[in-house]
Amino acid sequence: MATDIRQVDEKLDDNLLAALPEGGRVVSVTPSGMSDYCSTYRIEVSMPDRTTQVFFEKEGRGQEGLELTQSAFTSESTAYQFIPEHVPRPIARGTYKSRPDVHFFLAEFFEMIEDDIPRPDSYMSAVAALHSRSMGKSPNGKFGFPVNTRFGNLEQDNSWTDTWEEFWTRQMRDFLEREDAAHAGEHHAELERLRPLFFEKVLPRYLRPLESEGRSVTPCLIHADLWPGNVKYKEDGETVCVYDACAMWGHNEVDLGVFRNPRYPLGKPYLKEYWKQVPISEPEEDVDSRNTLYMLRNQILLSTLYPQDPKLREIVVSNMRLLVERVEAEEVEGAQNNAGPMPHAHL
Template sequence: MTDKSIWNKPIPVPASVISYVDDAVKELIPTDNTIVGISPSGSSYWSRTAKIETETPDGEEVSYFLKVQQGDYARKVFKGEFASMKALHDIMPELVPEPVGTGHYAQDDNTWFYLCAFHEMVDDVPDVEEFSSKIAEMHRRGVSPDGKFGFPVDTYGGRIPMIYPVSDTWEELFTSVMGTTFDVEEQTQGPDEDMQMLRKGIMEKVIPRLLRPLETGGRKLVPRLVHSDLWHGNVGIDVNTNAPIIFDALALYAHNEYELAPWRPVRHNIGRPYIVEYLKHFPVSEPAEDFDDRNLLYCIKFNLNSSAHYPGNLRFRNIAREEMRQLVEKYPDGYEGYIKGEASKDSGQEQSVPDIDPARVMSTTPAVEPV
């Protein structure tokens, strides 16, 4: 799904690359199948996309979805996409189109492609209960095989590398990812003194305060496989089954709540009701009272990454700026303040700990509507 109000530049790939089925693509299609045709399908800011129709010897119609980009960057993009989608499909095939393969064109080794099963989809949001419960089930199934956070293959969100170094703790990984995200966003939009000050507060105070308690005091996080870019533009409804389909993953093993970040912004069609429903199927991590602020922290990363995609469009930077300010002002003492609060509890001093009401999740999020 694309939105011209955000980005209206031409696709940086000639349309001719999807005017035929290259021999390298044909090699990934069963040799007994007859290729009926290829036609443009779907939309993308960065790729040419097409549907390849084939027919089996017994007359069954089997279609494939093709994405094409050019340059060495494209090789890396599709390597990451294939690894991400395969990892997700292996644990949740009912939710993820089956990846077929990736490679470069035989006719032009500068042209790279990703091929997967084709699903005819409608542009609509999925049923709240069905979708949220399936995402929770995906997280239950997708336990990291070695207990580590991160992902062994670099992935790309649009034109931006998403590097998730294999890490022992979630705080370690998220700190690394946020540092890179801040750097890339600043390269895109330029330096800003206020943003630099807020960055310091997020990195030095907020992240330790909100993430370290997840893995201390006898608590342990299980790394779970997440899609990590699960806004409504990467979700569709299968026309034939009426079931939700997810695509364009940037997979990693993470804190499962990280998945919920794109469900926070009011500009997204998959929003608060999905978080509320998800929490019925996958319990909030402890400390539960930090849930909403953790969700806001994860959303800041999502909004900074959005800003990094669109030079000169400061909409997402300004949203992230106010979200950052909210957390920096709330947690000036960082993790040390949390430890002091825990010590006060142990000494018997009365503490006020708010109950979590999922229906009020995101109540403090700025209501920034699409431009």
């Protein structure tokens, strides 16, 4: 157990100190980063051998805080199994002895370069390693995760599911219902028109072929929130640190949706770098549409988190419309081809 030697009125909780190195002395605790849903701290510990160890703490309150820290610990621990060179080592999750309504997640602290988005080769080497090393290692061969994880403070239903189409359809229904609830009282006629078509036409068209005609999706561990705020260079400026996952076992291409999102300065160079290392799922000709489909997840969740920004909802509508129109155009073309040439009139 560590001891808190700071000259302050409120020392670190005993259960948190018990998770820190034996014999260590806490010399500083400072805020670390920004979060809308929890408190985060940098904890510096002086060791008996005169070295210093630094830790990251995420703190949440109440039931939401309990679930948030559980999500963080389980996500980061699972990712660390596969890419330990890129993920800060998770150490503990627990509840304060002095305040039973406060919960914590503790991990190693990495110094990172804040304002530098990693190059495509550095960024995607970590993503490709996570997917390749975890491919086929879902604990029960299914899609899902042992706990429901969090995108911001939005719960993600990770109930174990046998097929990818079933899993993704359930999540999209849930996400769109919550997006609608976040915009309560804001009727959007075009979104109401598109929503049933999205489930009746778009999802079967782009998900079902992945698991038909002898094809299958092998679950791998996906991070599910790979925006640039969660991927930074370590101090060496070469190795990237990947953190703040809302993990699940799913189709690897889900993690690529964020790279298409115009909200982030990423784009095609990052996708091309990934495809150098991981093959495109079959049918390959659908990859662009699947990428748009998976991007929608991120956009729907952002529209839910920030309903005061109407542009976010319009982006959801625009991309949903694009996919619906693409499928309907295919249907028209298919009908025309099946009809064959018009017969000649006999005079």
